[in-house]
Amino acid sequence: MKYLFAIAGFFALSACSPQPQDIHYGEDMCSYCKMTIVDRQHAAEAVTNKGRVYKFDAIECLLNYVEDQGGEEQFAYLLVNNYQQPGELIPAQQSHYLISNAVPSPMGAYLSAFQGAAEAAQMKTDKGGQTYDWDALQQHALQSGLIAK
Numbered sequence: 001m002k003y004l005f006a007i008a009g010f011f012a013l014s015a016c017s018p019q020p021q022d023i024h025y026g027e028d029m030c031s032y033c034k035m036t037i038v039d040r041q042h043a044a045e046a047v048t049n050k051g052r053v054y055k056f057d058a059i060e061c062l063l064n065y066v067e068d069q070g071g072e073e074q075f076a077y078l079l080v081n082n083y084q085q086p087g088e089l090i091p092a093q094q095s096h097y098l099i100s101n102a103v104p105s106p107m108g109a110y111l112s113a114f115q116g117a118a119e120a121a122q123m124k125t126d127k128g129g130q131t132y133d134w135d136a137l138q139q140h141a142l143q144s145g146l147i148a149k
Helices: 002-016 058-066 117-125 134-144
Strands: 044-048 055-057 075-081 090-091 095-097 111-114 131-132
Touching: 044 058, 055 058, 058 075, 058 111, 058 134, 095 117, 095 134, 111 117, 117 131, 131 134
Parallel strands: none
Antiparallel strands: 044 055, 044 075, 075 090, 095 111, 095 131
């Protein structure tokens, strides 16, 4: 009987913990701009500390949504698609970014995410543009108008 309660407790606690969800490309709608999410290289996701999942068709939609909600503190996960591994979500805060006119994104910001700084730098060498880490990207987005106020 003790084991039954322990197992039930485990499942009850794990069911309440915030977890990312798969993005269903071609079906899910962007929580910010309401477009259907189809691009596996630029989609993003936010999971609140309470477990609510928001999906986005572009990183710039995620940036705008987080800003609208007062910042990233209330989110357990902020995830972006890895440009080089389409469909793979990676932590936004540890990712590196490239804004390049040679790499279009769904909402026209030309913003792509990469697993590491070396990958972003290599794409910058190949395509041109400017690289950022998460904090620099947020600052650039506010200053450039990429984030709507």
